Amino acid sequence: xxxxxxxxxxxSEEDVRYVMVDDKKKRRMISNRExxxxxxxxxxxxxxxxxxxxxxxxxxxxxxxxxxxxxSQLYLQMASENSVLNAQVMELGERLQSLNSVLTIFExxxxxxxxxxxxxxxxxxxxxxxxxxxxxxxxxxxxxx
Numbered sequence: 001x002x003x004x005x006x007x008x009x010x011x012s013e014e015d016v017r018y019v020m021v022d023d024k025k026k027r028r029m030i031s032n033r034e035x036x037x038x039x040x041x042x043x044x045x046x047x048x049x050x051x052x053x054x055x056x057x058x059x060x061x062x063x064x065x066x067x068x069x070x071x072s073q074l075y076l077q078m079a080s081e082n083s084v085l086n087a088q089v090m091e092l093g094e095r096l097q098s099l100n101s102v103l104t105i106f107e108x109x110x111x112x113x114x115x116x117x118x119x120x121x122x123x124x125x126x127x128x129x130x131x132x133x134x135x136x137x138x139x140x141x142x143x144x145x
Contacts (some may be wrong), residue, residue, distance in 0.1 A: 044109055103116050
């Protein structure tokens with residue numbers, strides 16, 4: 001650290017000391033200003049980083065909301081189709097019971113022995129619904145949106 005000494009016309013030692021202190025104050029002021037400038041730059045960089053993060057999070061939120069909406073719409077569609085299929089199952093069950101009762105009456109009237117399978121109650125034991133085992137067909141893109 002170098003000290004610049006300015007000589008004052010009075011030549012007194014006290015004046016030289018004031019000049020040295022004045023130089024120290026100037027250097028300290030310059031150092032403080034530079035430090036404040038660096039601090040403002042760091043603060044601005046941090047603010048820019050936070051703004052970018054907010055933008056990214058808003059984009060992710062919008063993407064998630066779109067996915068939720070699409071999934072909800074697909075769920076409603078599947079629930080509607082499921083209701084239709086359940087109604088069809090009930091209708092077909094009633095038809096089958098009706099046909100079985102006709103066969104039973106025909107068996108009693110005609111005297112022919114027929115093998116009429118008992119129809120389990122689908123509400124009590126849905127796994128015993130009399131229908132052939134068929135694989136459920138699905139595609140890879142069925143649930144994509």
